[in-house]
Amino acid sequence: MNKTEENNRGDLHLFDSQKQIDLFSSVHPRLNHLYFDKACEELAKSLLGKIFVRKLGREILKGKIVETECYLGGIDKASHSYNGRITERNRPMYMKPGTTYVYLTYGMYYCFNISSRGDGAAVLLRALEPITGFDYMNEQRCNKRKKKNVSSDDAEVKKSTKQKELKVQELCNGPAKLCISFGIDKSCNEKDLSEFDSMWCEDDSSETQQELQIVSCPRIGIDSAGIEWASKPLRFYIFGNPFVSKRDKVHEKMLFDM
């Protein structure tokens, strides 16, 4: 773990110039819009192991997608698009495959989704394994937390600036945390991931040899949708990956009891 972290931190300077960024992108081409044009569940699983890339000015951020949830649309009581509901907010769920859907929840956190078939279904990104841009991500996360401490007491300020080092595992292990780390807000909403300049998905060529073991389990934070839909195994994550937001040991066992 530490080894890869060091390597990745070291990689940062390689991407300083635009030419090198383009060169890298041509080696790992972005996923085109046809890639996203598949059933929600299939898309949610196939996105695991893919590289999510964010370009912010000269800053390049990368993370491997390690946890997703799918929201099926019309029939899914936990989905914003349940019963075919169309509102100003959930409009991107009905747009072209690969369209981003960013919304605010609990008044202060963003969640990031990708539409699948344009029928109201979408995939929520729940956790990323940071690959490039640790320092930037850490800064974003710490700044957000600092704002929570309203007190302007000198001792408090010193205290909060001092403990300015989150574990890499804590940077993107949650749907809102990854949005903070990757600077995702409303300005990223309704974008086509096959064309958007500052955000896209890539294949991970370094991992082609490994077959991923995928855990399927119930989604998180949707109990109010009722037991039937809350219990359906529509959350997916890479087994054994330490950057997942929350393990489900019961369903991990089922992987091997087949």
Add this chain to the structure above:
DNA sequence: CTACGGATGCCCT
């Protein structure tokens, strides 16, 4: 390790 309450503002009925 789990449990719980507060933060905080938009969305939808």
Add this chain to the structure above:
DNA sequence: GGGCATCCGTAGA
């Protein structure tokens, strides 16, 4: 006005 596809700090086992 009620309810969040969440996170964080604190308390207790």
